[in-house]
Amino acid sequence: MPNVDRHGFREIATKIREEIIGGRYPTGSVLPPEPELAQRYGASRSLVNRAMQVLAAEGLVRPRQGRGTMVTWLPPMLHSPARYDRSTREAKGARGAFDAEIRARGLEPQHEITTEHAEPPPNVADILGLPAGEANCLVRHRRLLASDIPVRINSSWFPLSIAGGTVLEENGPVIVGGVKSALADLGYPQVSAREEIVPSRMPTDAEANALEISPERTVVEITHVGMTAEGQAVEVTISVAPAHYLTAQYEFPLT
Amino acid sequence: MPNVDRHGFREIATKIREEIIGGRYPTGSVLPPEPELAQRYGASRSLVNRAMQVLAAEGLVRPRQGRGTMVTWLPPMLHSPARYDRSTREAKGARGAFDAEIRARGLEPQHEITTEHAEPPPNVADILGLPAGEANCLVRHRRLLASDIPVRINSSWFPLSIAGGTVLEENGPVIVGGVKSALADLGYPQVSAREEIVPSRMPTDAEANALEISPERTVVEITHVGMTAEGQAVEVTISVAPAHYLTAQYEFPLT
DNA sequence: GAGTGGTCTAGACCACAGA
């Protein structure tokens, strides 16, 4: 047995992880092929493959058949209600807090936006106070990317009676001032919001596909509900991101 | 080759997952040994082992050498600032919101509490406005279990100048009314709080050990900071839980 | 000691991407 030192797959994963975070393999680059890594670490390819699954589950790499294993590591982004403050929105400019955060990391923000009329899922219909089983919503899908790496998908649901035929229905660029400003202009200003966070769940196939993550990778889901002074919910936005791409922060009074 | 139908390891994981959630294997029970499952599904033990790792990463099972694979599935618990309301605390009784939630699931809540004087980590020292590198804090460790399954570990840090020698230092049972009431009685009533959520990260070895989870399993971390009317932070509580054991909910005004 | 899961190998075949 010529191997002087033995390597468990966790050990291999740890070494590669350190090289990624240390900048040896920058985000967007491709790792050496598994057979080469196997030789380098004196282990079988099975073990290296196993180590890659560990790193893929952590979100550091994205192995692809035929294409190699790409580094997808990104530091987490902060999600905070402060992003909804008018002052914050204006300070960051019309492009929004997302763009600013991505650029601050030296990456290029990208948006893909589509809208459609659709039937909301039961929980959304319930929150909006709409009858179930009808295509009574305008839904605005946004896929956000950082230098071609998908980092979040948002689905914003609005009652068709409020949003149909308005600026919210435009597929084009980001809405100036954000959807909350647009809703306020339509006569539905929001005064409070509720957010529910599911820190970690398995993605649906559609989500794994849209986010281009390994099926083992977990996602975080944030459900944001915006309400008017009358307590009417006029917006439900569901955000899904790879779990380690996000942190959240809240402040609240104690009674 | 007598196998009529082929099974991928994801397929095996899916079948066992459905059986667990469906109640075929209740929480706390032990799955059949891997060789038996291999035969049942017409696959090698390697594949079944692989499927188990998937389920372990999801938090549904906890395989242990020599002991078998135990089902550890629990529905997520809701974390909400409402738990800090005095009215909520009183309604739930002195045992707290945690006990009520666990009992509502038909499980037995358990607490392990230890206190010590210790040096806070740099970020905690910074928040509390204390000099670094000194054992100037009282830290109160709580490990919470549901029917012998660890579901959360809390570390509450208080300045020793406030909490030393007080009721907060007692290792005994749960503090009646909670630590916030105790701090208020000591002259430090809290009026607001900030919470930061890291939805998913790898556990430290100590955390994986205390929570008895597989090293692959991710955890959610919530850092809670309680502040007085003067803006002084008097309490920092760091909660760590297996990621899928928790959901969080917040409400806030929009400006 | 017997049985459990944890790890590892060598080799194989497949699906997919790209020249």
Add this chain to the structure above:
DNA sequence: CTGTGGTCTAGACCACTCG
């Protein structure tokens, strides 16, 4: 076509728990 990662097997040895 070649090379990539994805999957799978058969068998092996180890570490651990429990009777």
